[in-house]
Amino acid sequence: MSKYKPSPFAPLHFPDMPKIDGFTMATAEAGVRYKGRTDLWVMVGQAGTQVAGVFTQNLCPGAPVDWSRKALSVDTKGPRVVVVNSGTANVFAGQKSVDAVVETAQGIADIFGAARDGVLLSSTGVIGEALDASKLTAQFSAMKASLSAEGWADAARAIMTTDTYAKGATDSAVIDGVRVQINGIAKGSGMIAPDMATMLAYVATDANINDSVLQVLLSDQVGSTFNAITVDSDTSTSDTLLLLASCAADHRLITDVNDPRLDDFKAALHRVLFNLAMQIIKDGEGISKFIRVTISGAVSDKSAKKIGMSIANSPLVKTAVAGQDANWGRIIMAVGKAGEPAERDKLTVHIGPHLLAQHGQPAPHYTEADGAAYMKNAEIDIRVDLGLGDGQSVVYGCDLTHQYIDINADYRS
Amino acid sequence: MSKYKPSPFAPLHFPDMPKIDGFTMATAEAGVRYKGRTDLWVMVGQAGTQVAGVFTQNLCPGAPVDWSRKALSVDTKGPRVVVVNSGTANVFAGQKSVDAVVETAQGIADIFGAARDGVLLSSTGVIGEALDASKLTAQFSAMKASLSAEGWADAARAIMTTDTYAKGATDSAVIDGVRVQINGIAKGSGMIAPDMATMLAYVATDANINDSVLQVLLSDQVGSTFNAITVDSDTSTSDTLLLLASCAADHRLITDVNDPRLDDFKAALHRVLFNLAMQIIKDGEGISKFIRVTISGAVSDKSAKKIGMSIANSPLVKTAVAGQDANWGRIIMAVGKAGEPAERDKLTVHIGPHLLAQHGQPAPHYTEADGAAYMKNAEIDIRVDLGLGDGQSVVYGCDLTHQYIDINADYRS
Numbered sequence: 001m002s003k004y005k006p007s008p009f010a011p012l013h014f015p016d017m018p019k020i021d022g023f024t025m026a027t028a029e030a031g032v033r034y035k036g037r038t039d040l041w042v043m044v045g046q047a048g049t050q051v052a053g054v055f056t057q058n059l060c061p062g063a064p065v066d067w068s069r070k071a072l073s074v075d076t077k078g079p080r081v082v083v084v085n086s087g088t089a090n091v092f093a094g095q096k097s098v099d100a101v102v103e104t105a106q107g108i109a110d111i112f113g114a115a116r117d118g119v120l121l122s123s124t125g126v127i128g129e130a131l132d133a134s135k136l137t138a139q140f141s142a143m144k145a146s147l148s149a150e151g152w153a154d155a156a157r158a159i160m161t162t163d164t165y166a167k168g169a170t171d172s173a174v175i176d177g178v179r180v181q182i183n184g185i186a187k188g189s190g191m192i193a194p195d196m197a198t199m200l201a202y203v204a205t206d207a208n209i210n211d212s213v214l215q216v217l218l219s220d221q222v223g224s225t226f227n228a229i230t231v232d233s234d235t236s237t238s239d240t241l242l243l244l245a246s247c248a249a250d251h252r253l254i255t256d257v258n259d260p261r262l263d264d265f266k267a268a269l270h271r272v273l274f275n276l277a278m279q280i281i282k283d284g285e286g287i288s289k290f291i292r293v294t295i296s297g298a299v300s301d302k303s304a305k306k307i308g309m310s311i312a313n314s315p316l317v318k319t320a321v322a323g324q325d326a327n328w329g330r331i332i333m334a335v336g337k338a339g340e341p342a343e344r345d346k347l348t349v350h351i352g353p354h355l356l357a358q359h360g361q362p363a364p365h366y367t368e369a370d371g372a373a374y375m376k377n378a379e380i381d382i383r384v385d386l387g388l389g390d391g392q393s394v395v396y397g398c399d400l401t402h403q404y405i406d407i408n409a410d411y412r413s
Numbered sequence: 414m415s416k417y418k419p420s421p422f423a424p425l426h427f428p429d430m431p432k433i434d435g436f437t438m439a440t441a442e443a444g445v446r447y448k449g450r451t452d453l454w455v456m457v458g459q460a461g462t463q464v465a466g467v468f469t470q471n472l473c474p475g476a477p478v479d480w481s482r483k484a485l486s487v488d489t490k491g492p493r494v495v496v497v498n499s500g501t502a503n504v505f506a507g508q509k510s511v512d513a514v515v516e517t518a519q520g521i522a523d524i525f526g527a528a529r530d531g532v533l534l535s536s537t538g539v540i541g542e543a544l545d546a547s548k549l550t551a552q553f554s555a556m557k558a559s560l561s562a563e564g565w566a567d568a569a570r571a572i573m574t575t576d577t578y579a580k581g582a583t584d585s586a587v588i589d590g591v592r593v594q595i596n597g598i599a600k601g602s603g604m605i606a607p608d609m610a611t612m613l614a615y616v617a618t619d620a621n622i623n624d625s626v627l628q629v630l631l632s633d634q635v636g637s638t639f640n641a642i643t644v645d646s647d648t649s650t651s652d653t654l655l656l657l658a659s660c661a662a663d664h665r666l667i668t669d670v671n672d673p674r675l676d677d678f679k680a681a682l683h684r685v686l687f688n689l690a691m692q693i694i695k696d697g698e699g700i701s702k703f704i705r706v707t708i709s710g711a712v713s714d715k716s717a718k719k720i721g722m723s724i725a726n727s728p729l730v731k732t733a734v735a736g737q738d739a740n741w742g743r744i745i746m747a748v749g750k751a752g753e754p755a756e757r758d759k760l761t762v763h764i765g766p767h768l769l770a771q772h773g774q775p776a777p778h779y780t781e782a783d784g785a786a787y788m789k790n791a792e793i794d795i796r797v798d799l800g801l802g803d804g805q806s807v808v809y810g811c812d813l814t815h816q817y818i819d820i821n822a823d824y825r826s
Contacts, residue, residue: 060749094774127742323822329540336473361507409736
């Protein structure tokens with residue numbers, strides 16, 4: 001799909017995703033920007049479908065994000081429809097962006113019988129161009145006619161931009177003796193940073209859970225999944241993560257997030273979110289190596305995360321990893337620049353199994369040869385203990401390579 | 414000096430730097446790391462020389478920074494000596510780093526008759542290796558014998574690491590009818606970020622100004638000069654900016670920073686600091702284009718600077734500039750991710766003379782052709798008005814190119 005070489009972490013195949021009771025979908029070639037590929041996905045949740053969402057924290061969000069934030073809380077009677085296009089982000093095109101959002105939602109209302117203000121919209125692609133909504137609405141009749149409970153792989157492909165592979169995950173859980181299914185798809189490979197990114201992810205389940213519980217689950221789990229990854233510290237204006245429950249499963253409705261019947265579902269949901277987040281970071285633009293940064297001993301979890309992100313976002317750390325250089329001096333630098341409590345002489349730094357530095361100096365038994373050998377791995381583990389407290393965090397990033405520049409220096413050309 | 418191609422902004426020649434009364438210097442090939450080039454500079458200020466300094470805010474500073482911070486306030490009777498080596502940063506090598514610092518200072522004390530604890534030391538280069546101080550001290554006798562009031566260009570070359578050109582600036586001012594001289598040299602081209610960077614700068618003057626006034630001048634002026642530049646957001650552990658006054662000039666001592674006799678000197682000092690800072694950013698690792706980001710209309714100057722830095726540090730903005738793409742959508746994104754007050758519909762964005770966006774949408778008369786033509790320039794002006802208040806700031810950066818990765822992926826090899 002992408003003109004760039006696939007990520008070395010591209011999975012061999014898209015997972016086999018089962019149908020989920022209460023959801024149907026379709027894709028189309030709307031021709032928003034790309035030619036010869038699908039760029040539009042519509043998913044319909046049956047009447048009564050519950051929805052939760054998390055959106056970009058960028059203070060200049062796109063019109064679709066503004067719209068969908070409001071749509072979440074609209075009490076719909078009929079079906080819930082999710083509409084996603086790739087090619088343009090429909091961001092920062094003024095009233096035209098807003099008009100395009102309304103026109104798209106109205107088109108869905110007309111064709112699918114959904115409440116207009118409850119339609120959930122996302123757009124991804126170039127910023128600063130309005131979406132031509134007529135290209136989407138022209139497809140809706142045919143898409144309605146082709147709705148199917150299958151099609152998750154097609155959906156994942158339709159929402160790709162610079163992604164080099166389609167991203168999907170599936171899992172299941174048991175609630176009250178009833179097996180429920182969780183499917184998710186996602187896109188995103190650049191502008192990935194904490195607090196969401198040009199990252200779109202849609203997770204659907206047939207579990208019978210109300211929207212307020214779904215929202216708490218999503219908000220609880222996003223910190224250790226989608227908000228723990230960073231490609232380039234840049235935060236998109238379009239990030240959207242939606243969780244929809246058709247409530248088709250035959251168990252009693254769950255309305256309390258502390259209901260013990262939720263335990264298995266919580267774990268399965270986390271696996272799906274984490275899996276999708278890892279697929280996104282492993283398709284980070286230009287990635288050649290995956291980086292896991294584990295911080296411990298910080299004064300708080302929040303401080304640990306900030307230090308972890310400082311390391312994972314450091315261009316000098318990222319280029320060192322790209323160059324297979326166990327340059328722990330740059331790790332120390334990135335700890336120090338985070339602005340969080342840190343003491344040079346209390347730091348312990350590991351790369352993989354190797355203790356590199358402690359007590360303010362290189363570890364006596366560490367050799368450059370050990371480091372060099374380890375850095376040939378595709379997945380690089382960096383562990384820093386601050387020696388100050390109990391705060392910990394794990395963040396995930398990737399290296400900075402020539403291909404990142406190739407992709408981003410000519411994205412619009 | 415560097416194995417990488419020179420910055421396109423490299424000046425045609427090093428400025429003609431006059432002698433400064435009260436200062437002598439020498440350089441040597443100490444063989445710390447590099448072969449066949451100088452890597453050691455010693456400058457001697459006559460007895461009574463006044464000193465001020467600003468250092469890295471990285472919380473894991475190098476031993477030379479710890480030492481020099483203390484040395485600033487030592488009351489010396491004899492000469493003041495500055496010693497700078499390139500090749501190793503002498504950072505995070507534990508007690509060995511500290512020992513190397515003491516041994517170097519002791520060597521200077523022995524040979525030059527300076528108070529040991531007042532010797533000012535800097536080291537720049539690889540982190541995590543201790544300096545072999547004996548390589549420096551072995552040179553001191555010969556260096557003392559070759560001390561000269563000339564040699565600023567040689568000094569600037571001796572302290573280079575990945576720099577592609579030597580950096581110097583000179584200016585003069587009149588105090589009480591007496592002309593005083595200001596010379597400065599600097600190094601640095603990577604790990605450049607606010608709050609200092611792997612940036613070393615040494616400024617000397619014969620003006621008769623006491624150290625407390627020098628310190629206020631330096632602290633006041635660093636915000637709009639060295640702390641307004643960023644290459645990659647990474648903050649070095651070694652940054653040092655020193656201002657030395659030999660007090661050799663024949664005017665009455667200035668002890669009050671508000672003394673009106675200082676006005677001309679303040680302006681000249683700012684020109685020197687700004688000139689050196691621009692030379693550093695224009696030698697930013699892998700630079701092909703210089704970027705000036707001007708923020709106005711922010712809620713405060715501090716907020717404006719944070720937004721400016723968010724733009725100047727954004728990998729997506731930097732790669733867009735490298736690709737000659739007037740991608741103002743990414744500028745909006747970077748404004749939004751800064752976390753500072755901003756309202757999408759009040760933003761105004763200019764690139765050079767072109768109004769690109771206002772009122773939350775592209776400007777009606779702007780064309781992609783205008784943007785594309787402007788982006789061919791070597792110096793790119795980005796102006797964002799927030800429309801919220803009176804806060805303003807200017808920051809300076811550079812684009813992100815393949816050469817940045819080449820330099821940093823194999824710096825140690």
